[in-house]
Amino acid sequence: METRNQVVEAGASETMGGARHRRSRPQPAPSASCGDTAVVLQSVCQLYLRGKVADVTYATGAFWRKAKRQFTLLRSDLSSGVDLRRLPYAAASLDGLICDPPFFRHSLTAYLHAPQMERSYGLSTAPKSHSGILELYFGAGKEALRVLRHGGYLVLKCQDEVAGGRQRFTHIELLLLIEKLGFRAVDLFVLVQKRVLPISRGNQQRFARKNHSYILVFRKPRRVRAESRVGAEISRFFDSA
Numbered sequence: 001m002e003t004r005n006q007v008v009e010a011g012a013s014e015t016m017g018g019a020r021h022r023r024s025r026p027q028p029a030p031s032a033s034c035g036d037t038a039v040v041l042q043s044v045c046q047l048y049l050r051g052k053v054a055d056v057t058y059a060t061g062a063f064w065r066k067a068k069r070q071f072t073l074l075r076s077d078l079s080s081g082v083d084l085r086r087l088p089y090a091a092a093s094l095d096g097l098i099c100d101p102p103f104f105r106h107s108l109t110a111y112l113h114a115p116q117m118e119r120s121y122g123l124s125t126a127p128k129s130h131s132g133i134l135e136l137y138f139g140a141g142k143e144a145l146r147v148l149r150h151g152g153y154l155v156l157k158c159q160d161e162v163a164g165g166r167q168r169f170t171h172i173e174l175l176l177l178i179e180k181l182g183f184r185a186v187d188l189f190v191l192v193q194k195r196v197l198p199i200s201r202g203n204q205q206r207f208a209r210k211n212h213s214y215i216l217v218f219r220k221p222r223r224v225r226a227e228s229r230v231g232a233e234i235s236r237f238f239d240s241a
């Protein structure tokens, strides 16, 4: 009886004062969005980014087009001479670090046919193998571990790929790899692109064409495991990749 009353009361107050109540509620941050990354970044900002945050692959800054920022943003990119594996920040000086490195292997034809993409996103800076991609993210994770304070957030954008005819579920590989470094995975956002790339003439499609990417959020815990143990596990990880 008590439960029923409570339910009725909630319903009644929604009908009577609903409009006023709805206006004051914050928008929910969904786990999946359609469109461009700036939409997902709105949610990431809402939930995780405060204080001093570095975007270490800033490129065009497209990430931040829609975000309501409640933090100081520090920008850098390889194109301005700053490698994400050697950042000019002091240890434990940041509250957040966001990284969107090239997540596909470098392919000459891909970027020669997309000069605009090359100008905006530096596709030619991409590693030439899938394990090279993982190593770049791993370098970002290691540097993030140094520059983030305890409780700070590392945000990584990535996309799965087919490399050498084999499915590489990069988002799962990265979850394992970055957790081995000592971070805790705390959230995952999916971005669905409306446009699906066409199949080149004469090629047969073997796997689902990927039209989604991921934003992974990790937290640096209070205690991080000893580096020697992590190092051994990581070497095994790359051997099996």
Ligand SMILES: C[S@@+](CC[C@H](N)C(=O)[O-])C[C@H]1O[C@@H](n2cnc3c(N)ncnc32)[C@H](O)[C@@H]1O
Binding pocket: 056, 057, 058, 059, 060, 061, 062, 063, 064, 077, 078, 079, 082, 083, 084, 085, 100, 101, 102, 103, 120, 121, 122, 123, 125, 126
């Ligand atoms: C996919 S784009 C980033 C797009 C960006 N998030 C935006 O909103 O425009 C990848 C960027 O990573 C940069 N990059 C590649 N290797 C890097 C490295 N080792 N250190 C820092 N930046 C790197 C490239 O110069 C390129 O600008």
